[in-house]
Structures are given as C-alpha cells and as structure tokens.
Amino acid sequence: MTIRVTHVGSLPRTQETVDFIFAREREEPYDEQAFAAQMTAACDEVVRRQVEAGIDIVSDGETSKISYATYVKDRYTGFSGDSPRNAPADLKKFPSFLKRLAEGGGTPKYARPMCTGPVKSKGQDELKTDIANLKAAMANHGATQGFMNAASPGVISLFLQNEHYGSRDEYLAALSDAMAAEYRTIVDAGLYLQLDCPDLALSRHMLFADLSDAEFLKIAASHVEALNNALQGIDPSRIRVHICWGNYEGPHVCDIPMDTVFSTFLGVNADQLLFETSNPRHAHEWQVFRDRKAEIPDRKILVPGVVDTTSNFVEHPEVVAERLLRFAGIVGSGRVIASSDCGFGTFAGFGSVDPEIAYAKLGSLSEGAALANSRV
Template sequence: MTKRILTTHVGSLPRSQDVVDFIFAKENQQTFDQAEYDQTMSKHVGTVVAKQMDAGIDIVSDGETSKISYATYVKDRYTGFSGDSPRNAPNDLKMFPDFLDRLAKSGGTPQYARPMCTSEIKPKDCKDLDNDINNLITAIKNQNARQGFMNAASPGVISLFLQNDFYSSREKYLEVLGEVMQAEYEAIVSAGLHLQLDCPDLALSRHMLFTDISDDEFIQIASQHVDVLNHAIRNIDPSKVRVHICWGNYEGPHVCDIPMKKMFDTLMKVDAHQILFETSNPRHAHEWTVFQERKKDIPDTKILVPGVIDSTTNFVEHPELVAQRIRKFTNIVGMERVIAGSDCGFGTFAGFGAIAPDIAYAKLKSLSEGAALVS
C-alpha cells in the first residue's frame, strides 16, 4: 500500500538565459564554443534537478534543457528535414481574432524553425541524446533523486509540427518516424530512466491540423498514431513508460478541444502504465468525472497522473485545492495508482513561456504540499 502520493510534472522547465543563448546560437548555425556549451547544459540540468528536489518533486526530469522545443528538436538529430512547414493557428484562436492579434503583438506565439520532411529520414549521431541522458543521470545521482524521466517526441507529434513532403502518405511517414525514434526510446529506458512520450497529436492536432474532418474520423487517425507508437515501444516494459496527452499548452479559449470522453478509449490503448493528462485548467477541470464514469474500463495496470496544477497561469494553487484535485482520482483508483502531476510543461519552448521561472517552482512546491495533505 502506498504510504504517500508521489509527485512529478510533465517535463519542461524554464531555462536560464545562457542556456537559451546557446540553444539559439545552435539553431541559427552560429559559431560557439562546444566545451562551454556542454558545460552550461550539464550545470543547468544539475540546477533544475536540485530545484525540483527542493520543491518536493519525487520523479524528476532534465527540464528538457537542451531542446528548443519538445517536438522540433528531432530536426537536429535526424537527416531529411529542410524548408518550413505550413503554420496554422489552432481553430479556437482563429475564432477570436482580436485575441490572436493580441498574442502576436505581445510575442505570445513562438516562431521557431519547423522544417518539413523533404528527404529520407536517417539518424545523424547519438551525441545530443547521450549528453542529455548523462547529464540527467549525473544530476539524479548527485541529488539522490528517487527516479528520473526523459521526454521524447511521439511519431504523431513530430508529424504534426514537421510535416511530410517526401513519403508517399501520412501513414508511411508515421511508420518511418516510429522506426527511427525507436532507438531513442530504448536508449532512455536502457539508461535507467522512465520514458515520457509527448502526444499532443492525440488531442491538440484535432483543432490544429485535422480541422476539416469529424471527431470519429479523427479518433481513427489517433488510433493509427497509437498503433505506430506501440510498435515503436514494443521492446520496452510498459511500467517504464509514461504518455502525456495535451490540448495545447497555451492560454486561450480552447472551445474546440475534443473532449476527454471521446479520447478515453484511444488513450487507454497506449502501451504505457502512466497516463498524464490535463485536469486543472478551466476547459478540462470537469473531466475527472470521465474517469469516474469509466472506472471499470481503466486497466488495472494504469497509473493516473492528473495535472493538479495549471501550467498556463501564474496563480500558485493553494495546497488544499491541489489535495482536493488529487482525492478525486484516489477515490476512483486508489492512492497506489495516482501520481500528482502538472497539466503540461513550464518551458515548452526555449526562451518563451507564460510562467515566471520562480513561480513555476512555487507551483511545484504547492503540488508537493498538496500531495502531502492527501498522504
């Protein structure tokens, strides 16, 4: 029997300015000192792991320190990407043009390279991945952290942001992405880390890319994405895998979000024991009832990791509210099958984010304090 509720989050955390400067120097193909770059990344990972520990987080990440974003980082690790993918604002933002215009004028929309797939995808080398893994493992040992996890882009989310202009079909592109990402997934787990697969393609892409089809047709596409993902992780113990579903980590209307009740069955088919999902922001806070109503359909192996703090607002949730949110899920599946998490990340894109860095860690502290109240 679990004695207390463990804590984690979705992965990305605010990066220091020197880290951001190096990331964009690399992005813009500027000359920089590689040894200084490596030292800066290693030092920052050590810092963010220490800050997570100070905030009471049990299962820690590297904050996605070296990545410019959770999805487009793959363009630097694999050949086959060039040019620029079509940019398309989510439908909910298009419905409110004044708000979309305000976002653009305030710098509220990240503008990073999103090349298309224009030739055969092949791995370059493993240096970036190896460095990320080594930096996190070192920080975990130095801080005596309980467990670490590392994020990796799912084939589906890669296809959402780095679109296909080479392979014969979307399905073929997904299949190839699954094949090339398999080695990254397995390397993370082989190092002793848990693998987190980021899958906004199972929700966000409904109102960002697949906007002209029905919900039923989208669910079929999402199921294909899950099949490809499951094949890519077929050699990995599901207890070492976490999957995160997301409707887009941005403040906005979100009136076009496909409901959790429609995606529940698809989500439960992912070969991952831990399921991370939004349940704090105002558009999805009510959806804890989906899990209550579908309790008998939640496999016994699944561990629910609800977001009990909102990643789009600088409000710091009261620990009592966090505890209330956690109890909604412990009452459904029991304490031993709930880990307290966040709705999404706090540093989705390097150098860009709605949450002030010190507030991000204050929110994580409140998360752990709320979890302690349940325990």
C-alpha cells in the same frame, strides 16, 4: 500507498542556456565546449530545484532542447526549411485575441522544418549526453527516480509535416522505425520514458479541424499504432504518455472532449497516463475516469495535472489535495501520481509562467500531495 509527485517535463531555461540553444538553432558560431558545460550545469541546477521543491520523479527540464517536438530535426536526417504556421481553431474564432498574442510576443518563434527526405538517426550522441547529465544531477542531489521526454511519431508528424513520403501512414512508419532506438536507450538507462502525444488531442483542432470526430479518431488510432510499434519489447511500466490540448492560454472552445479520446489514450502501451485537469475546459473531466473506471486496466497509473502551466496563480495546496483525492477515490492512492498540466518551458525562451513562480507551483504541488497523503 503514497501519492508521489512529478511534472510533465520541460522547465524554464536560464537566459544563458537559451542564448546557446538559439545560437545553434540559427547556425551562428558558438563555443561547443562552453555549450556542453552550460547544459551540464543547467541540468544540475534544474534537478536541484526540483528536489528542493519536493518532486519525487525528476527530469532534465528538457534543458538542451529547442522544443519538445522539433528537437528531432537536430538528431535525425530528412528535415529542412520551414513551414507556415497554422493557428489552432479556437484562436481563429477570436481573431482579436490571436492578433494580441502575435503582436505581444505570445507565440514562440523557432523553425518548424518539413520532412523533405528519408528520416534516419544521426547517432545518439546528444541523447546520451542528456542522459548522462540527468543521471549525474540525480546522483548529486539525491533523486532516485527520473524520466526523460521523447517526441511520439504522431507529434513529430503534427509539427514537422510530410513532403517526402507517399502518405501519412508511410511517414508515421518511418518515424516509428527511427524513434524506436531513442525510446529504448532512455529506458535501458534506468529512466522512465515519457512520450509526448498532444497529437491525440491538440491536433484535432490544429491540423484536422475540417474532419469529424470519428474521422479524427481513425487518424489518432494510426498514430497510436505507429507509437506502439516503436515501443515493442519495452516494459509498459517504464513508460509514461502525456496527452494535452495545447499548452497555451486561450479559449480552448474547440478542444475534443476527453470522453471522446479516452479509449485512444488508453490504447498506448504505457502504464502511466498524464493528462490535464487544471485547464478550466477540462477540470470537470475527472468524471470521465470515474464513470469509465471499468475500462481502466489495473496496471494503469493516473497522473493528473493538478497545477496549471499557463497561469501565474499558485494553486493552494488544499486545491491540489482536493483534485488528487478525486482520483485516489477512483483507483486508490497507490495508482495516482501528482503532476502539472503541461510543461513550464515547452519552447526554449518562451513560457507564460514566470520561472520563479513555476517552482513555487511545484512546491505547492508537493505540499498538496502531502496533504492528500495524510487524508487517504
């Protein structure tokens, strides 16, 4: 069977799109009709470019969102103010590099409110607009499969921390209840639902660095439980879950190993598993999937990141094919989808990779998948 091609979701926004998003973020006056028209046009263009690059399963590029997690503050009540930043533990080990990132604009600037009240939906108007824009763009450019990203309860709790609920578990339960309708709406629209879950790996060295691995795994398990509660009744074959260790260039010497979080990752009720394998700290971890193959249910589809999203190197298609064939050798080509490590535009207006190079990488991703398909 053919290895299809996708990516993790976010793609670079144009400057005009970023300007509109930040005008809204800063509560500055802006033309709402012009905003809506820009988001529709930008989504159409981003889908066109994905199809042109050979992507089989496209997204809206998260065009209208300020970031993959903090967008929830615009769609749900209970969030206000801002919160102090906590650098990942690996960057703290190299303060000169952390200083260089901060002074060189290497860290995105946007509000990360706290949870200061009950979390409730403000309605699904923005979500339905995003879905309509994506489906229209897919129809315009002949894309037959699409997905839309949504934040998991765990990643929301990581970036928008709790000052209202009596405990982390209460907060997670409230987030689970609130997000469930968003998840179902995406799937009911005929799209794949992608759940972004860096809380299952990144948060180990970002928020829980003082805990043992065993203690962290208990917290991660509670995040998975909250997520699975929100997914009740949704067909797992329509769900993708993405785990990562942080989409930033850095030493990553504090990343928890895939082998340690493997069972937790597989515990999400999602059939498509997206994970990093181009990141040099995790490129060897394809061996975890080989060595623990017996633990991978037959319905699970592996979606390895075979191009990096923090470097402007464009991976050679032969490298992409080589990486994909490793996984095809483990579970068969019909259970492998080619992807990127993370998103190329995780935060609006910020990204390590030049926008044109991002699309060159997607093109190389497609070429590499074609090479792999010719060899299986």
